[in-house]
Amino acid sequence: MTAAETDEYNRSNITETQDGLPIQYVLTVTENNVTLSGVRLDMWFANASGIYSGVSAENTLGEDYLRGWQETDENGQAIFYGIFPGPYTGRTLHVHLRVRRYDENGTVIYNNTTQLFFPEDINEEVMQLDAYVEAATQNWNTDNDEDSIFAAENVVTLTGNTTDGYVATYTIELPLTETSASSSDSGAGSGSPPSGGAGGSPPSGSGPGSGSRPSGNPRCLRSGSRSRLLLSQCKENFVVFLKAYF
Numbered sequence: 001m002t003a004a005e006t007d008e009y010n011r012s013n014i015t016e017t018q019d020g021l022p023i024q025y026v027l028t029v030t031e032n033n034v035t036l037s038g039v040r041l042d043m044w045f046a047n048a049s050g051i052y053s054g055v056s057a058e059n060t061l062g063e064d065y066l067r068g069w070q071e072t073d074e075n076g077q078a079i080f081y082g083i084f085p086g087p088y089t090g091r092t093l094h095v096h097l098r099v100r101r102y103d104e105n106g107t108v109i110y111n112n113t114t115q116l117f118f119p120e121d122i123n124e125e126v127m128q129l130d131a132y133v134e135a136a137t138q139n140w141n142t143d144n145d146e147d148s149i150f151a152a153e154n155v156v157t158l159t160g161n162t163t164d165g166y167v168a169t170y171t172i173e174l175p176l177t178e179t180s181a182s183s184s185d186s187g188a189g190s191g192s193p194p195s196g197g198a199g200g201s202p203p204s205g206s207g208p209g210s211g212s213r214p215s216g217n218p219r220c221l222r223s224g225s226r227s228r229l230l231l232s233q234c235k236e237n238f239v240v241f242l243k244a245y246f
Helices: 120-126 130-139 235-245
Strands: 022-031 040-044 067-071 077-083 095-102 108-116 157-161 165-174
Touching: 022 040, 022 095, 040 077, 067 077, 095 165, 108 165
Parallel strands: 022 165
Antiparallel strands: 022 077, 040 067, 040 095, 095 108, 157 165
């Protein structure tokens, strides 16, 4: 049994001691435009340094920051208090969700995973904040339109700013469509995010979403234009990029 399966992690505040830009995630679950109560939502994502809790390869076994679950209330809503997720190589910035619905006997009748994303311009701004800039400079190399899992319909609506934080709202319409459901989160029928791996961490493999962090730095922070690099901030990293990719 993983931490997210215990009552201890039935919680709205999943931040613990993690630094980062605060976000209040307001999620609503509907079916045929009718809100659904009692739907279980598991949420997990990487911290500002791009590290997941509960992952052996990250030396975070026994830690459970930025993981938790709730059931939707009578209005079909669940609210999580966390931070803006951090970057790692091969993926755009994202949040994992598992959605489970039960019948009157407590039997799971619907179980799927999905991922939420953020507007690209906000990604760029947040990755220049102190809590994120080091990991972003070293590891962030994938924008929304370069991500193999990104779906435009899964982008949250944000209100707020990079000083005080954001409120992120999103409506999950059941059943999840083929494009909104995520095939990268393994164990979709098993329950909570599995410890030490694919439920919360970058999946293994060499393609997009790989959990391995190659040496060097394929990307420096970008300024506005997708193709313009802030070479004054990361000249050394750009040299590594040239050696690695050309």
